[in-house]
Amino acid sequence: MLNVSNISKIQSSETLYSGGSFQINPGEKVGLVGPNGAGKTTLFRMIIGEEKPDEGQVSFPDKLRWAYFSQKVGELAGQTALEVVMSGDDKISKLGEKLKVFEDKLADCANMSDDEMNDVLMKMGDVQSEFEKRGGYDLETRAEEVLTGLGIMPEDHGKMIEDFSGGWKMRIALARVLVISPDLIIMDEPTNYLDMESILWLEDWLKTFEGGIFMTTHDRDFMNNVCNKIIEIAHKRITTYSGNYEFYEKERDIRREQLIAQASRQADMLAKEEEFIAKFKARASHAAQVQSRVKKLDKIDRIEVPAEEESISFQFPTPPRGGDDVVIIKDLAKSWPLSEGAQHDVFDGLSVTVKRTNKIAVVGVNGAGKSTLLKCITGHTDATKGIVSIGPSIKLGYFSQYSLEVLNPESSVFDEVRKDLPTASDGYIRNLLAAFLFRGQDVDKKVKYLSGGEKSRLVLATLLSQNNNFLVLDEPTNHLDIKSREVLLDALKRYEGTIMFVSHDRHFLSELAEQVYEVDKGEVRIFPGNYKEYLERI
Known part of the structure; x- marks a missing residue:
């Protein structure tokens, strides 16, 4: 179906890969892995024809129908969410227009001879067959199913695309790709911006999808459950492994x-x-x-062993012990006002004591109120009623998606950490940054040139070194690749303080959580035990 033969690619005088070859056969589910900057997105762009290899070739049958999803959705405006999704297959749209022309001609059949009518009916039959084969007749139904599966409810299908936020536009763009049902779907980070329910829906959809898939994702469980073949880009080579991510x-x-x-x-x-x-x-x-x-x-061809990725062990400071009662919550409630005096009850009647060294996962669908609960606990929003009492010896560190916005874009990575750790030695700061994958010249890079994942790593590195004994983390795994998630997970496992966190990464949740708070339908339910035990209970 897709054949990549002996390709080489040089970018900014750096060789990304040389002499790389692989095949994707019909129906195969293939994951693409490799460190950031290895050239994964560049490979996708060469396959879809937006770039050309310096050597070698990419080939596939002329009739191969493929669709590409990337994080760059472009400007979408002037259509409803449903219309955007239904317009994904340009061929169906054109076939539909042809059918309309034929229908208009047949409506005026009184002025047509028998030969003319037979000719129209024959041509119309060919177009109808192609229209049906491409799924034109049930396109709207499929578009509604996919949108709903990705978390956009039926009441919002008629909403104009420009009224959705960036994350929701990303879901609509993904739905537009899925509804085409092509022979091959190429996806660059499809799980970004999805909540757990949408990730699980997409996972099931892809597993039963009859076509081929070529994707990269930072969600190792997602790749494990969907893919039966892994292609790795590393050390300027492309290597194929027959199996899922765990096998790889x-x-x-x-x-x-x-x-x-x-x-x-x-x-x-x-x-x-x-x-x-x-x-x-x-x-x-x-x-x-x-x-x-x-x-x-x-x-003799000399055997070269690629340099193993440098692994730096960093000992984070042991936070001050603090009291056994980290947070005491009594009868906590939060409501948001709606129009005409109505209100939305996020949660009500929460009473609980967070104990020292608890590692608590806060879960729930998007919009359930997970972030709101964390903001009430950290004092970033006022509760409607009830009390949140932080222990007197507790030092709280809070990470939210807005934490990245407080970074000074003109500062270097090193200076940004130095600002928050004024008494630390230069060696300590460099070791800290190395543990979070900032090595060599990376420490001198200006913040404004960092990716979202790099900014997250920078904030988290500082947060873990400030002697906080209570960490509240809202989506710390967003934007992080698999390697960065493993670095953070290792650091948090060794952390001796208390953690309350939100994440949609199942591996991260399973490895870290020892207790689960579920925000759902106006209440917070508390589940003792780890994340796997929580899943078994529900």
Whole structure:
């Protein structure tokens, strides 16, 4: 279906990959992995024809129907959400217009001869067959199902696209791709901006989708559950693994160990040959043997073991112990005023005591009030009634999506941390930044040139080093790639304070949460036990 053969790509004088080849067969679900900057999006752009490889070629059948979803949705305006989704397949729209022309002609059949009518009916039949084959007749039904599955309720299907926020526009753009039902869907980070329910719906949809999928995502559980093949871009190479993400991780490590063993055996052999050459090169009696071995060494392809990604262990400061009662909440309620004196009750009657070292996940559908609960606890919004009492020895650190906006765009990464840790040594700050993947010249980069993920890492690194003994984190995994999520997860697992957090990453939730607060339909339900136990209960 899709064949990538011997491609090479150079960008900004850097080789992204060289001599890369792989195939995607009909119906295969393929995940694309690799570190940030490895060239994943560039590969997608070469496949859809927006860029060209420097060497090699990308080929697929002329009749292959593909659709591409990226984070850059462009300007959408002038249509309702449903109209935007239904307009995704331009061919269906054109076929529909042709059918309308034929229908208008047949309405005036009194002025047509039998031959003319037969000709119209024959042509109309061909168009109808193609229209039906592409799903034209049930397009509206499918568009409604996909929009609803992605969290846009039927009452909002007729809402103008410009009235939606950026995150919701992203969902509509994704729905537009899914509803086409092409032979191949190419997706760049489809789970960004989705809540858990929408992620699970999309996961099920993709698993039952009969066409092929080629995607990259930072959600390892999503990739694990959907993909049956992984293509890795790393060390300027493209490598294929037959299996899901979990299989890829294990197989990658096995292949590396085998490569190290092969390189070691080759190095031993080369050392012996070079020792022989050095020992006998001056002896005329061994000249032929020496020359033979020199030629042999010249022809050998040297095995290179790619440098292993540097792993830096950083010891975060142990926060001050604090009291056993971190937060005492009594009869807490929050309502938002609506028009004409009405109000929306977010939650009511919450009474609970957060204990020292609790690691609490706050879950619920988008709009349920997870962020509102965190804001009430941290004092960033006033409760409608009730009391939130933070323990007297508790130092609170709060991360929200707005935390990135307080960064000074003109500061360097290093200076931004120095501002918040004025007494720390330069070595401490550099080690801290290295632990959060800012290495070498990265520390001198200005904040305004950082990606969303890099800004998140910068804020989180500082937050974890300020001796806070209570962390409240609202979507800390947003924008972070898989490697960055693992760095953060490791840091939070070793953190000795109390954590309350919101995340839509199931792996992150399963590994960190020891208790779950569910915000749903005007109340907060408390589930003792970890996230997996919570899922089993519900």
